[in-house]
Amino acid sequence: MRRPDRPPRPARRFRLAPRRLVVLLPAWAWLALFVAAPALVLLGIALGEYDTGVPPFRPPLGPGGAWQGTLANFAAVATDPFYRDGFLRSLLVAFATAALCLLVGYPMALAMARAPEARRTPLLLAVLLPFWTGFLIRVGAWIGLLRDEGWLNGVLRALGVIGEPLPLLYSDLAMYVGMVHAYLPFAVLPLYAALARRDPAVEEAAADLGARPAVVFVTVTLPLSAPGAAAAFLLVFIPAAGEFVIPDLLGPPEAQLVGRMLWGEFFQNRDWPLAAALAVALLAVLILPVRLFQRLEAGR
Amino acid sequence: MSAARAGLWLGLGFLYLPIVLLVAYAFSADRIPFQWGGFSLRWFVALAGDERLIEAALLSLRVAAGAATLAVLVGGLAGFALARFGPFRGRALFGALIGAPLVLPEVVTGLSLLLLFVALEGAIGWPAGRGALTVLLAHATLGAAYAAVVIQARLAEADRSLEEAAMDLGATPFVAFRTVTLPLMAPSLLAAWLLAFTLSLDDVVLASFVSGPAGTTLPMVLFSRLKLGLTPEVNALGAVIVAVAAVALGLAALLLARVDARRGGG
Amino acid sequence: MSLLRAEGVAKRFGATAALDGLDLEIAPGEFFALLGGSGSGKTTLLRLIAGFETPDAGRLLLEGRDLVPLPPHARPVAMMFQSYALFPHLSVFDNVAYGLRRAGVPREERRRRVAEALALVRLEGLERRRPHQLSGGQRQRVALARSLVVRPRLLLLDEPLAALDAGLREATGFELRALQRATGAGFVMVTHDQAEAMALADRIGVLERGRLVQVGPPAAVYERPATRFVAAFLGGANLLAGLVRADGGVDCAEAGCLLRPAAPVGRPAGAPVTLALRPERVRLRSGEAPADAVNAARGTVAEVAFRGELSTALVRLDGGATLRVSRPSAEGAPARGARVTLTWPAEALAVLAD
Numbered sequence: 001m002r003r004p005d006r007p008p009r010p011a012r013r014f015r016l017a018p019r020r021l022v023v024l025l026p027a028w029a030w031l032a033l034f035v036a037a038p039a040l041v042l043l044g045i046a047l048g049e050y051d052t053g054v055p056p057f058r059p060p061l062g063p064g065g066a067w068q069g070t071l072a073n074f075a076a077v078a079t080d081p082f083y084r085d086g087f088l089r090s091l092l093v094a095f096a097t098a099a100l101c102l103l104v105g106y107p108m109a110l111a112m113a114r115a116p117e118a119r120r121t122p123l124l125l126a127v128l129l130p131f132w133t134g135f136l137i138r139v140g141a142w143i144g145l146l147r148d149e150g151w152l153n154g155v156l157r158a159l160g161v162i163g164e165p166l167p168l169l170y171s172d173l174a175m176y177v178g179m180v181h182a183y184l185p186f187a188v189l190p191l192y193a194a195l196a197r198r199d200p201a202v203e204e205a206a207a208d209l210g211a212r213p214a215v216v217f218v219t220v221t222l223p224l225s226a227p228g229a230a231a232a233f234l235l236v237f238i239p240a241a242g243e244f245v246i247p248d249l250l251g252p253p254e255a256q257l258v259g260r261m262l263w264g265e266f267f268q269n270r271d272w273p274l275a276a277a278l279a280v281a282l283l284a285v286l287i288l289p290v291r292l293f294q295r296l297e298a299g300r
Numbered sequence: 301m302s303a304a305r306a307g308l309w310l311g312l313g314f315l316y317l318p319i320v321l322l323v324a325y326a327f328s329a330d331r332i333p334f335q336w337g338g339f340s341l342r343w344f345v346a347l348a349g350d351e352r353l354i355e356a357a358l359l360s361l362r363v364a365a366g367a368a369t370l371a372v373l374v375g376g377l378a379g380f381a382l383a384r385f386g387p388f389r390g391r392a393l394f395g396a397l398i399g400a401p402l403v404l405p406e407v408v409t410g411l412s413l414l415l416l417f418v419a420l421e422g423a424i425g426w427p428a429g430r431g432a433l434t435v436l437l438a439h440a441t442l443g444a445a446y447a448a449v450v451i452q453a454r455l456a457e458a459d460r461s462l463e464e465a466a467m468d469l470g471a472t473p474f475v476a477f478r479t480v481t482l483p484l485m486a487p488s489l490l491a492a493w494l495l496a497f498t499l500s501l502d503d504v505v506l507a508s509f510v511s512g513p514a515g516t517t518l519p520m521v522l523f524s525r526l527k528l529g530l531t532p533e534v535n536a537l538g539a540v541i542v543a544v545a546a547v548a549l550g551l552a553a554l555l556l557a558r559v560d561a562r563r564g565g566g
Numbered sequence: 567m568s569l570l571r572a573e574g575v576a577k578r579f580g581a582t583a584a585l586d587g588l589d590l591e592i593a594p595g596e597f598f599a600l601l602g603g604s605g606s607g608k609t610t611l612l613r614l615i616a617g618f619e620t621p622d623a624g625r626l627l628l629e630g631r632d633l634v635p636l637p638p639h640a641r642p643v644a645m646m647f648q649s650y651a652l653f654p655h656l657s658v659f660d661n662v663a664y665g666l667r668r669a670g671v672p673r674e675e676r677r678r679r680v681a682e683a684l685a686l687v688r689l690e691g692l693e694r695r696r697p698h699q700l701s702g703g704q705r706q707r708v709a710l711a712r713s714l715v716v717r718p719r720l721l722l723l724d725e726p727l728a729a730l731d732a733g734l735r736e737a738t739g740f741e742l743r744a745l746q747r748a749t750g751a752g753f754v755m756v757t758h759d760q761a762e763a764m765a766l767a768d769r770i771g772v773l774e775r776g777r778l779v780q781v782g783p784p785a786a787v788y789e790r791p792a793t794r795f796v797a798a799f800l801g802g803a804n805l806l807a808g809l810v811r812a813d814g815g816v817d818c819a820e821a822g823c824l825l826r827p828a829a830p831v832g833r834p835a836g837a838p839v840t841l842a843l844r845p846e847r848v849r850l851r852s853g854e855a856p857a858d859a860v861n862a863a864r865g866t867v868a869e870v871a872f873r874g875e876l877s878t879a880l881v882r883l884d885g886g887a888t889l890r891v892s893r894p895s896a897e898g899a900p901a902r903g904a905r906v907t908l909t910w911p912a913e914a915l916a917v918l919a920d
Contacts, residue, residue: 019473020385027377028390031397034441038412039400041419055418104314107307114304123308125553130315132545135502136522137538141318143530144325144334151321151334184315242405245504249526259407266411266509276415279408290403464618465651467638469665469716476639479664483655 046073046276057272073277083261083278087285090258094241097179098233101187104180105232109191110221113198124192131185139178139249146174146250175251183240187232194228195221227296234293242282258282319542326532326539333535343536350533353521360518363432364500367439371496372489374440375447380485382448383455384463401445410509413438417510430512438506443496450495454488455481487555494552567630569594569752570615570720575624576776577610584610586776587624592720597746597753599763601799602773608756609648611773612722615754616645628719639668644718648725650709652697658684658708659693665716683715686745703734710742714749721746723755727762739766760800764788772796789844790916797842797918804843804889805918810835821863822885827915840918845878845892847914850900855907862909865889867900881908 047060047069060069077083112123130138145151146168153165168174198221206216244259251257258278266275321334326344330337347353378398381388388394401409417427417434427433462484466476504519511520525534572590576583584607592598602608613619615626617638626633633641644665653661662683666676684690687707697705706726713721726742727735743766746753757763763770764784771781772795780792791797794805808818808825812835816825825841833839855862865883877895882888889908900906 020381020388023377023381023385024388024394027374027381027398028394030374030441030444031378031394034413034416034437035397035400038409038416041415042408042412045415055422104307104311107304108311111304111308121553125549126312127315129546129549130319132498132549133319134538134541134545136504136519136526137322137534137541138318140522140526140530140534140538141322143526144535145318145321147334147529149332149335151325154335181315181318184311188311238403239405242407244407245523249523259405262407262411272415275411279411282405283408286403286405293403459649459651461647461649461651462653464616464638465645465647465653465712466664467618468616468641468643468645469712470639470668471664472637472639475668480653 042276042279045273046280047071048273048276050271050273055272056270073273074281076274077277077281082256086256086258086261087281089256090241091285093175093179093247093257094237094243097176097183097240098187098236100176100180101183101236102191102229102233105184105187105191106229109188109195112188112192113195120196127185127188127192130181135182136245138181139246142174142178142181142250143169146177169250170252172252172255175247175255178246178250179240179243182246183236186235186239190228190231190235191225194225194231198224227299231293231296234289234296238286238289238293241286322535323539323542326536328532331532333530333532343532344540347533347536347540353518353533353537356516356518356521359432359515360501363436363439363515363517364497366436367443367500368493368496370436370440371443371447372493374444375449375492375496376451376485376489378444378448379451380455380481383452384481398448399445401442402449406503406505407509409442410438410506413441413506414509429514430510431515432511433515434510434512435507435515435517438510439496439500439503442503442506443492443499446495446499447492450492451485451488454485458484490555491552494548567594568592568627569596569629570754571625571627571630572611572615573625573627575611575614575626576622577607577614577619578622583607583776585614585621588776588778590771590778590781592752592754594752595746595750597743597766597768598755599767599770600754600756600773601758601760601763601770602756603758603799605775606773607776608758608773609724612645612724612754612756615641615720616643616722617641642718643720643722644713644716645722646709646713646724646726648728650697650705650729652705652708652712654697656696657693658689658695658697658700661697661708662712662715664712669716679715680711683711686714686748687711687741702730703738706730706738710745714745714751717749718751720752720754721749723753725757726755727759728757735762736765742766764800772799791842791918793920794840794842794918797916801844802890803916804845804848804887805840806843806887807838807840810837810839815860816841818885818887820885820887821883821889823863824858824860825915826860826912827917828912829917831917840920842916842918843889843910843914845890846876848889848891848908848910850879850881850891850893850906850908852900852904852906854905855909861912861915862907863889864905864907867902867904867906870899870902872899881906883908 044060045057048057049068049070049072050056051058058068060067062068108127112120112127115123143150147153148165148167148169150169152168153162156162157165202224203216203220206220207213211219242259243257244263247255247257247260262275262278262282265271265278325334325336327339327341328336329340329342375398378394382391382395382398414430417430420426421428427437462480463476466480467473471479502519504523507515507517507520508523511517522534522537525531568591570590570592572588575585575588577585588611600608600611610619614621615633617633617636621634628642653664656664659680662680663676666679671679681690684693687710689704689707689711692700692704697708700708706729727738730738739762742753755763755766767784769782770784770787771778772787773779774793774795780787780796787796788800791800791803797803797805806818806821806825808816810831810833811817814826814831816827816831816839818825827841831839854864863883863885865881867879868882868888869880871878872895875895876892877899879891879893879900880888881891891908
């Protein structure tokens with residue numbers, strides 16, 4: 001019988017809780033074990049102390065839960081010029097990579113968005129195909145292109161532009177070429193999505209009101225695509241900041257970046273707590289751009 | 301504006317130049333990659349005899365298939381919950397956790413998962429050692445994040461009243477899920493599986509962290525060889541991978557076009 | 567016994583009340599139209615009856631049986647969605663057969679009933695098509711067949727004609743009426759289109775902010791709107807405000823004349839009152855009426871719009887109000903700026919409650 005005093009139930013009656021649990025419980029369990037727990041372990045070990053045992057650290061909580069942790073690893077990351085410079089350089093490299101990707105990607109996305117409907121999907125696939133050909137294979141191709149005895153030096157020498165081979169590989173130039181090549185699709189996709197959504201009538205209206213094509217572009221097209229451009233920038237910047245493989249294979253050997261330092265501390269120095277502290281610091285630095293990116297995505 | 305069009309072709313040229321050269325020079329007889337020494341298939345023959353590479357490739361395929369399957373299961377549950385459960389308790393945290401591997405740098409994900417596996421082994425003895433299983437779990441975690449996004453997006457664009465119509469016509473929620481929701485999700489499940497599979501095949505950073513002596517994947521072998529420079533065998537392998545990727549993407553595009561046509565062009 | 571009975575049904579979404587204590591009774595075999603603007607709560611009522619939402623308060627009875635505890639799949643009602651919600655992965659046949667399969671109807675009977683339903687909506691021969699291979703009108707009829715084939719006691723239709731081209735709407739409306747008569751099921755239709763509601767329904771109910779403000783046969787509601795909202799929503803009646811006189815007339819300064827409705831005003835002398843007057847009930851002739859005329863006002867033609875069958879004139883009355891006047895175009899249009907007299911019969915004046 002109906003009981004008028006019963007409070008209204010927020011959930012729809014026919015979606016019984018047990019049915020939802022079948023879906024939510026395994027998902028929560030997985031996320032707790034493989035996403036939340038690793039983050040906590042990482043933070044815990046970053047607070048631990050380097051030790052020569054196996055595993056090579058002393059956890060922050062000793063027997064009986066006694067606190068024996070230390071902030072020394074974070075202090076080292078923050079104050080040691082070696083790590084500090086590595087962080088700054090990583091952010092600079094990520095910034096420059098993202099800016100270059102925007103510069104190269106914007107005209108591509110614009111031309112794709114303006115292409116006839118039937119040609120857009122093939123063009124989109126053309127931009128995506130390199131992305132699927134294997135990341136290491138593409139980096140390997142650049143090694144073959146940029147080596148001292150490589151294809152580019154060969155072409156330049158055959159054309160008589162240079163006498164001696166240029167030292168292209170293992171330089172900042174090679175690293176940026178490899179980074180832009182790897183991350184360009186990340187930039188083109190959100191730019192294209194933003195530009196393809198635009199209403200061409202808006203640009204026509206601007207032209208109709210007396211704006212020349214260049215003025216239309218600057219006053220209408222560019223501002224309308226700004227959120228897409230910001231998303232594209234961040235989508236490149238965030239992974240590029242922690243990139244390890246491309247600088248390692250193409251960049252100058254002496255250049256220290258966060259990804260490389262973390263890798264080195266872990267695999268060469270076996271200093272797990274310091275590597276963990278570097279990872280936590282990298283996360284802290286990236287929280288702002290990540291939040292910004294999520295805000296942009298939510299605002300679409 | 302032709303400036304943009306010129307930019308498009310220059311950009312595509314930049315993207316394809318190394319790939320085209322890689323494929324072309326795979327057929328060169330010369331010992332030095334990217335040097336033309338006449339047409340030859342010798343490096344493909346050498347590749348077929350490179351047992352270490354073949355073994356790593358087979359392991360990678362097995363790991364990728366397992367990781368993709370697990371990723372679709374977890375990502376499917378998560379994507380379904382996010383698309384169809386409305387506001388549920390802990391939804392914000394749930395969404396943040398499932399999406400975290402998408403935005404975390406690979407080195408951070410790799411290191412934290414390795415530390416977890418070490419801690420787990422110390423605490424409960426599982427997983428015993430590092431190898432194919434730990435790589436599979438790490439790749440499934442990454443793949444699940446992508447799968448959840450793909451599946452949620454697909455469900456979000458499917459008219460919610462389809463399931464209501466099914467229930468209105470007498471289907472219980474479970475039957476409505478089986479006869480309406482699941483068929484609607486099917487293309488996105490396949491797409492998510494392929495995406496997770498490819499991500500696993502392509503990953504070197506996570507694998508390097510969480511793997512052990514018995515779990516050397518193809519990208520790990522490639523990475524260690526590329527540190528010493530490009531060899532003709534690796535060049536030939538690149539050509540094979542490009543060919544496989546091109547065929548797979550072409551098939552996927554055809555499939556998508558058919559599904560699109562079936563849905564009335566979107 | 568009534569087919570459907572709603573008693574004090576209320577539903578809130580957060581801070582807004584979608585339905586606010588709604589009472590409604592629908593007779594067996596009746597075609598009922600719920601009319602309201604967006605946000606009036608009309609779709610919410612359909613979703614409550616179908617079982618997709620749970621009321622916060624009140625009862626919903628189908629043939630005396632409480633619907634609220636039943637999940638959607640156990641309710642003997644069927645809904646036709648505004649988007650039609652045809653299953654894109656199933657053929658026309660399988661779409662229509664979906665409900666019969668769920669009910670466990672044997673294969674042979676299922677086939678027969680699907681064929682009957684498709685014949686009823688004249689879609690024979692399209693069984694193997696997918697929804698995307700159909701025109702808008704065909705999709706609408708598949709959705710109808712899919713709902714009707716399960717022989718619901720009550721069919722709920724959410725804006726059934728809204729997605730159709732204007733040219734198809736009238737013909738489809740007639741078909742809906744015929745189907746309703748042929749099946750004998752109760753139809754509850756929700757629409758924002760007053761012409762559609764009046765053309766199809768036996769009775770209409772006008773919803774305003776979660777409340778039914780008037781229920782009745784279309785002609786009665788149209789002729790005698792109960793409130794300003796109903797008067798404005800149905801066909802855009804002219805509203806004239808005035809003060810009640812001791813003799814039952816209404817002094818209307820903005821019309822510049824005395825209004826005398828046929829029905830008693832039912833208010834004390836001196837009270838303010840608003841009356842509705844349909845544009846097509848106003849007669850227009852040239853020349854000046856006497857200054858003390860009853861139900862006759864003088865004015866100047868401000869605008870004239872030709873609308874095919876009818877023409878509409880806006881007449882600025884000497885008292886200040888502007889009246890819309892509709893008349894057959896065949897009678898000839900008045901000239902802009904002409905001095906005219908407007909008259910109307912006493913029974914054309916409806917006294918509004920607010």
